Amino acid sequence: MRSALVRAARRTAEGVRWYMRELTGESAYDRYTAHVRAHDPEAPVPSRREFERARTDRQDSDPRQGFRCC
Amino acid sequence: MRIANDPNSPRTSRASARTVLVWTIVALVGAAGWAVLALARGEEVSAAWMVAAALGSYAIGYRFYAKFIQYKVLRADRTRATPAERLNNGIDFHPTDRRVLLGHHFAAIAGAGPLVGPVLAAQMGYLPGTIWIVAGVIFAGAVQDMVVLFFSTRRDGRSLGQMAREEIGPVGGAAALLAAFAIMIILLGVLALVIVNALAESPWGTFSIAMTIPIALFMGFYLRVLRPGRVSEVSLIGVALLLFALVSGRWVAQSSWADAFTLAPSTLVIWLVAYGFVASILPVWMLLAPRDYLSTFMKIGTILLLAAGVVVTLPTLRMPAVTDFATRGDGPVFAGSLFPFVFITIACGALSGFHALISSGTTPKMIQKETQVRLIGYGSMLMESSVAVMALIAASVIDPGLYFAMNAPAGVIGDTVQNASQVVTGWGYSISPDALAEAARQVEESSLLSRTGGAPTLAVGVSEIFSQVTGDGMRAFWYHFAIMFEALFILTALDAGTRVGRFMLQDTLGNVYRPFRNVSWKPGLVVTSGIVCALWGYFLWVGVHEPLGGINQLFPVFGISNQLLAAVALTVCTTLLVKSGRLKWAWITGVPLAWDATVTLTASWQKVFSDDPRVGFFKQREIYQDAIGRGEVIAPAKTMDDMHTVVTNSTVDGVLTAVLALLIVVVIADAARVCVRHVRRPALSTLSESPYVESKIVAPAGLRATREEREEAARDAVGAGQGG
Numbered sequence: 001m002r003s004a005l006v007r008a009a010r011r012t013a014e015g016v017r018w019y020m021r022e023l024t025g026e027s028a029y030d031r032y033t034a035h036v037r038a039h040d041p042e043a044p045v046p047s048r049r050e051f052e053r054a055r056t057d058r059q060d061s062d063p064r065q066g067f068r069c070c
Numbered sequence: 071m072r073i074a075n076d077p078n079s080p081r082t083s084r085a086s087a088r089t090v091l092v093w094t095i096v097a098l099v100g101a102a103g104w105a106v107l108a109l110a111r112g113e114e115v116s117a118a119w120m121v122a123a124a125l126g127s128y129a130i131g132y133r134f135y136a137k138f139i140q141y142k143v144l145r146a147d148r149t150r151a152t153p154a155e156r157l158n159n160g161i162d163f164h165p166t167d168r169r170v171l172l173g174h175h176f177a178a179i180a181g182a183g184p185l186v187g188p189v190l191a192a193q194m195g196y197l198p199g200t201i202w203i204v205a206g207v208i209f210a211g212a213v214q215d216m217v218v219l220f221f222s223t224r225r226d227g228r229s230l231g232q233m234a235r236e237e238i239g240p241v242g243g244a245a246a247l248l249a250a251f252a253i254m255i256i257l258l259g260v261l262a263l264v265i266v267n268a269l270a271e272s273p274w275g276t277f278s279i280a281m282t283i284p285i286a287l288f289m290g291f292y293l294r295v296l297r298p299g300r301v302s303e304v305s306l307i308g309v310a311l312l313l314f315a316l317v318s319g320r321w322v323a324q325s326s327w328a329d330a331f332t333l334a335p336s337t338l339v340i341w342l343v344a345y346g347f348v349a350s351i352l353p354v355w356m357l358l359a360p361r362d363y364l365s366t367f368m369k370i371g372t373i374l375l376l377a378a379g380v381v382v383t384l385p386t387l388r389m390p391a392v393t394d395f396a397t398r399g400d401g402p403v404f405a406g407s408l409f410p411f412v413f414i415t416i417a418c419g420a421l422s423g424f425h426a427l428i429s430s431g432t433t434p435k436m437i438q439k440e441t442q443v444r445l446i447g448y449g450s451m452l453m454e455s456s457v458a459v460m461a462l463i464a465a466s467v468i469d470p471g472l473y474f475a476m477n478a479p480a481g482v483i484g485d486t487v488q489n490a491s492q493v494v495t496g497w498g499y500s501i502s503p504d505a506l507a508e509a510a511r512q513v514e515e516s517s518l519l520s521r522t523g524g525a526p527t528l529a530v531g532v533s534e535i536f537s538q539v540t541g542d543g544m545r546a547f548w549y550h551f552a553i554m555f556e557a558l559f560i561l562t563a564l565d566a567g568t569r570v571g572r573f574m575l576q577d578t579l580g581n582v583y584r585p586f587r588n589v590s591w592k593p594g595l596v597v598t599s600g601i602v603c604a605l606w607g608y609f610l611w612v613g614v615h616e617p618l619g620g621i622n623q624l625f626p627v628f629g630i631s632n633q634l635l636a637a638v639a640l641t642v643c644t645t646l647l648v649k650s651g652r653l654k655w656a657w658i659t660g661v662p663l664a665w666d667a668t669v670t671l672t673a674s675w676q677k678v679f680s681d682d683p684r685v686g687f688f689k690q691r692e693i694y695q696d697a698i699g700r701g702e703v704i705a706p707a708k709t710m711d712d713m714h715t716v717v718t719n720s721t722v723d724g725v726l727t728a729v730l731a732l733l734i735v736v737v738i739a740d741a742a743r744v745c746v747r748h749v750r751r752p753a754l755s756t757l758s759e760s761p762y763v764e765s766k767i768v769a770p771a772g773l774r775a776t777r778e779e780r781e782e783a784a785r786d787a788v789g790a791g792q793g794g
Binding site: 019024025035048051059060061 | 162177300301355358362428559
C-alpha cells in the first residue's frame, strides 16, 4: 500500500519534471543530440553551450520564430 | 455504422448508453447556464451560471463540431506524415508530444488581448460579451485556428502571408502583408497605451515593472554564461525575484523614493518608446528570451490561479445583463451600439486574426499527426476563450459605478471623485464619492478615476475575487500582482512585435536598397527599429494626449484591424477549401468570414461615415474644425491646442480605418476571383500542397488515448522491438 503510494508520487513527480523540461525547451539539447546520433552514433555534436547559443541566436535572424500573440 | 476502408474515420459504431447519458448531462448543464443568464433580470446572478454555459458549450463544440470538421471537412489523415516527421531536424522541425504542444501553442496565443477586450465590452452588460465569446469561438475563432493549422501543416509550415501569396496571388498577398504591418503598429500602440494608463502615477506598479528589466538581464546572463539551457531553474529564480520586486514595490511607494517612480503619462510614453527601441536592437538572449520565460510562467500560473479563484468563490455578477449603452450607442468606454462594436471590441477570446500567425509557422512544424489539429488548434482556442470569460467575470463582479468611473475618459467624468460620482450616478449607476475614494485606497493607488484600457479594471476585479479567499489585507497586493502580470507580457509583446515589424520592413526596404535584406546589418537594424518604434510611439503619444480619451478613440481602430486580419486568415482558409475540392464545405470558414467581414466593414463604415460625432471620425473632425474656424473651444477640449489635436487625430484615425478596410476588400475580392476561376476551370489553379508520405509514428489524436490507440501503440512498440 505504502510503496504503491510512493510509486504513484514518484511517477507524478517524474511526469511533471518531464512536462516542464519539454515545455520550456530545456530538453532541446538532449533531443538534438539524440536526433543527430540516431543514425550515426559517432556524429559530432556541439557542446551544450554552443547549442544553446545557436538556438537563441536563430531568433535574432528571424524574429518570427517563437513570436507570441497579443 | 462503420465506414469501410477508411482508416481515418474514428470508431463510429453506435454510441454506448453511457456516452449518450454523459453528453445529455453536459448539454443540460450548458443549457441551464444560458437559460439563467438570459432570463434573469433585475436580480444578481452567480458567475457559476456563466461558467456552466461556457464550459457546457465548449465541450459540445469540441466533441461534435470540431470532430466533424476534422474528419469530414478537412479529412485529416493519420497515415500521412506531418512536416515534423518528414523534415525532422531536431531543432524547429520535430514531432512534439501533443500535450506539450498544447501548452506551447496556448502560451503563444494567450496574451493581454483576451483580458482587455471583454473588460471594455462589459459596458454593454455581461450578456452580449458572453454570447459573442462563446458562440464566436465555437463557430469562428477556434475553427480559424484549427483550419489554418491544418493547411499550414500540409504546406510544411508556411506562414499565413506565404499562403496568401501562393494560393491567392501577388495582389492579394501584398495587400495582406501591408495590412499585417499596419495592424502590428496599431496593436503595439494600443497595448502600450494600456500599460501607460495602468502605470501612470503609480509608484508601486512602475517600480515593480522597472525591476523586471534587471531581473531579465540577470536571467539572460545566467542562461548564456553560467548554466546554458537550464530554463526551469532560472525561471523559478526569476519568478521568485519578480514576486520580491512586487512586494518591495509597496515599500518603495511608501518611501522617499516614491516620487522617482511616480511618472506622468507623457513621461512614461518616452520611457516605453526608448525601452522598445533599445530592447529590440539588443540580442535576443539578453532581454527578450528571459523575459519570455518569465511572462510565460506568470501567464500560465495566473490563469490557473484565476480559474481556481472563480470556481472557488463563484462571485456574484453585479453588472446588469444588458445596459442601456448597448442600444443607445453612447457608452463612455467606447462609442457605438452593440452591433457591430461588441464584436470588434472582443477580438482575442472569440476570433483573433493574430492566432493565424501562430497556427501557421511555428506549431505546424512540431505537430505529430494531422489528426491532432482539433486538440491543438481548436482546443487551445477554447482555453483562450475561457480566459476571456474569466476577464468578463472579473469586470462584472465589481460595482458598476466603479467600473464606469474607471473606464470613462477624464474629459467626461472630470478629475474629482465628487464630479465622477455625480456623472456616473446620472447614468444610473449610483456610487458615492467616498466609495470611489475608498476603492482607490484599498488597492493603494492615488486614484482610480479614468484608469482606462481595461488592465486596472481587470486588476480590481481580480483583487476582489482573490481577496475573498485571502482576506482584505491582500487586496492591494493582488491588484498590483494583476497589473504586473499584464504589463509583463505587454512589454514582451512590444519588444517581440517591434522585431517582427522591423523584419517585415527590412524585407520590403531590401527591394529598394539591398543591404537592408541582411537582417544583421547594424545600420539597417537601427534605422528600421527606429521607424517601427516611431510609428507605434506616435499612436501611443496621440492616445495619451487625446482630449476625447485615447482608448475611446483608438481601441475601435485596434479592434477593427485585428478582426480584419481574421478576415484575411478566413479568406485564405475558404480559398483553400474551395481549391482543394471541398467546395461543399466552404461554408465552414465562409460563414464566419461573411459574419466577420460584415461586422468589421460595418464598423469601419460607421467610424468613417457616421453622422454621430462620437462614432464617426470625419464628423468629429468637421465639428471641431468648424469650431476652430469660429474661434470656439468645445468640451472636452480645454484649449485651442486640444482642438487642433482632436482634428489631427480624427483625420489620421479616419484615414487609417478607411485604408485598412480597403486593403481587406482587395484581399477578399482577389480571393473571390481565384475561387470563381477554380470552380469554372479547375485546371487553371494550382495547389501547393506537399506530397503524401506515409507516417511511421504512432500517436493518439485526442488528449487521452482511446483503447484502439493504446493497442496500436503497443503493437508498434512490439514491432519496433522485433525489428531492432
